[in-house]
Amino acid sequence: MNRASRSHALPALRLAWKHLRHHRAQSIILVVCIALSLFLPVAVRLLTFYYDQVLTERADATPLVIGAAGNRFDLVLKSIYFSSPYDRNIRKSDEEALRKKDFGRIIPLHLRHQAQAMQASEDAPTALIGTSPAYYAFRNLKPASGRLPTLLGEAVLGSAAAVRFGVGVGDSILSTPKAIYDLEKSFQLKLQVVGILQEGQLADNRSVFTTVKTAWVMDGYYHGHEGGSDADAHVRSTGKAVYQEITDANRDQFHAHAGTDQLPLTAMILVPHGDSADARNVNLILATTHVNVDLADTHQAIAPSEVISELMHRIFAIRKFFDAHAILVGLATCLFLFLVFSLSFRIRKREFETLYKMGISKKTIRALLGWEVSLILIAAIVLASGCLGVLMLFQPFFLRWIGV
Amino acid sequence: MEMIDIRGLEFRYGSALSDSQFRLRIPELRIQRREKVAVIGPSGSGKTTLIYLVAGILVPRLGSIVVNGQSITALSEKQRRRRRLEEVGFVFQEFELLEYLTAKENITLPNDLSETLVFNSETQARFDQIVSDCGLAELLHRYPDQLSQGEKQRVALCRALLNDPPLFIADEPTGNLDSKTTTQIMELLVDLVTRNDQTLLMVTHDPSLLPYFDRVIDFSDFLEEDP
Numbered sequence: 358m359n360r361a362s363r364s365h366a367l368p369a370l371r372l373a374w375k376h377l378r379h380h381r382a383q384s385i386i387l388v389v390c391i392a393l394s395l396f397l398p399v400a401v402r403l404l405t406f407y408y409d410q411v412l413t414e415r416a417d418a419t420p421l422v423i424g425a426a427g428n429r430f431d432l433v434l435k436s437i438y439f440s441s442p443y444d445r446n447i448r449k450s451d452e453e454a455l456r457k458k459d460f461g462r463i464i465p466l467h468l469r470h471q472a473q474a475m476q477a478s479e480d481a482p483t484a485l486i487g488t489s490p491a492y493y494a495f496r497n498l499k500p501a502s503g504r505l506p507t508l509l510g511e512a513v514l515g516s517a518a519a520v521r522f523g524v525g526v527g528d529s530i531l532s533t534p535k536a537i538y539d540l541e542k543s544f545q546l547k548l549q550v551v552g553i554l555q556e557g558q559l560a561d562n563r564s565v566f567t568t569v570k571t572a573w574v575m576d577g578y579y580h581g582h583e584g585g586s587d588a589d590a591h592v593r594s595t596g597k598a599v600y601q602e603i604t605d606a607n608r609d610q611f612h613a614h615a616g617t618d619q620l621p622l623t624a625m626i627l628v629p630h631g632d633s634a635d636a637r638n639v640n641l642i643l644a645t646t647h648v649n650v651d652l653a654d655t656h657q658a659i660a661p662s663e664v665i666s667e668l669m670h671r672i673f674a675i676r677k678f679f680d681a682h683a684i685l686v687g688l689a690t691c692l693f694l695f696l697v698f699s700l701s702f703r704i705r706k707r708e709f710e711t712l713y714k715m716g717i718s719k720k721t722i723r724a725l726l727g728w729e730v731s732l733i734l735i736a737a738i739v740l741a742s743g744c745l746g747v748l749m750l751f752q753p754f755f756l757r758w759i760g761v
Numbered sequence: 762m763e764m765i766d767i768r769g770l771e772f773r774y775g776s777a778l779s780d781s782q783f784r785l786r787i788p789e790l791r792i793q794r795r796e797k798v799a800v801i802g803p804s805g806s807g808k809t810t811l812i813y814l815v816a817g818i819l820v821p822r823l824g825s826i827v828v829n830g831q832s833i834t835a836l837s838e839k840q841r842r843r844r845r846l847e848e849v850g851f852v853f854q855e856f857e858l859l860e861y862l863t864a865k866e867n868i869t870l871p872n873d874l875s876e877t878l879v880f881n882s883e884t885q886a887r888f889d890q891i892v893s894d895c896g897l898a899e900l901l902h903r904y905p906d907q908l909s910q911g912e913k914q915r916v917a918l919c920r921a922l923l924n925d926p927p928l929f930i931a932d933e934p935t936g937n938l939d940s941k942t943t944t945q946i947m948e949l950l951v952d953l954v955t956r957n958d959q960t961l962l963m964v965t966h967d968p969s970l971l972p973y974f975d976r977v978i979d980f981s982d983f984l985e986e987d988p
Contacts, residue, residue, distance in 0.1 A: 365876055715846065
């Protein structure tokens, strides 16, 4: 007889592995069930954490947003995260009025349009923001290539938008028409890409920026047509061709038919001067009363951090339900596993009895069962960790997917 | 010299409170080395209980069982288990092969799981010999569900013989086989046991198999049921 003394753990592990491998479909189902029940609650927490981080970071960096009275969540989400076009307007004259108060830097935002690639695509269009050079300085956005837009018809793309559209400096993109059948209201303008921005915050990376005047061209307030600076408001219906692209040759022919004071803006960002008590006071007054100075009751001034804080508070309240749900799912999974394993062991009782009759120790048989459960759990943890790794790796994609 | 020596054995199933109890009493039973013994008797007469007692799976209430010179009743559970692994080859009616192991893995299973048995060159030579004797050389990679009933029982035979146990116990090994396969398996079993100088103790219900044995023990004689 060839005798030696060795551990029962390794042979039991090999046998457990062979059992799981032989019943691979059942094993995979078990692993996936456990992995999902581990992954989902952690993923929800992770995404809400990122969501909170991304939203809060940008909101905290934006002292005040001023826009038309209405839903404050709508104003904040659309004017600082560019979640979708915003049609509630204030006027250019509001900007001037506020500028005279000298509370701080005023950054105009025109958020009524979207941009798309030149070639037809099923991709959703991206936000096209009309703003001033002060915006780039405020967000610390610098061109990675090319330059910032200064002339009518020029645009600069966020890094993600450039990748998505597959364009570079010198290429063109199109604005998305707001009303296809009414060119008086808005028409599709070909924009020249003069720069690609360095990577910044998510909202900027995926957006396209142009000048406010170019946005007004898309609105139809500014236009250029054959025959120069004719002040005829119905110029399109008179049959004169309207330029669909602004070039060096026709740029001078673009003109407005009304004073720019009355032209629309969507919102303004107010960056108070310095960090003085007065500046903070202005900030506080505007934010807490929602009444802006000299801009009547038709406007609202909001500290985005407060709105986002409230929003996140609601999200976290909702997350409690997810947490409770996750606990229940976890509990159900544990019961399910207990049932599956106990049924499996009961079915295999005879197998274990045979092993015992042959002389295999109960310790080895217990090790075999322990390994089977452990291997399933380890595989599930590895799978769940892998999924979390992918989630973290593609976090911007998932955040975009959930609408951040 | 005896391979098995049983004296004054009494074994009882069921508690004192249950309505009926099964009691096995064997005043004296001796089986010589290299003897081939068939155990017959009606269902419930204690045939399987006897082989479990001899193997050390069950322990008698009274009496002594000496197997291969070692008193079973004096051994600890661990010692009985080790003795079973090293000195007893077991074959069952239902083959009891593990469905998730190949024929080869099933044959080497006791060595793979044992804390004491190793699979060395000597075992390998023995493995090759018995696999060849049983005609399994081409089937070693197959799983039990890819084998016929006769092939399964031959795999079980190889598993029981691999470590050259002096005592070979079979619990109705041909119970699930047709008559042709039964003959083949019995001839193979008797041939292997004879060649290896092993003692065979086999439970059977099939009277046609009795000519293969040196002796037949009828368990009707030992059966006793309390009123």
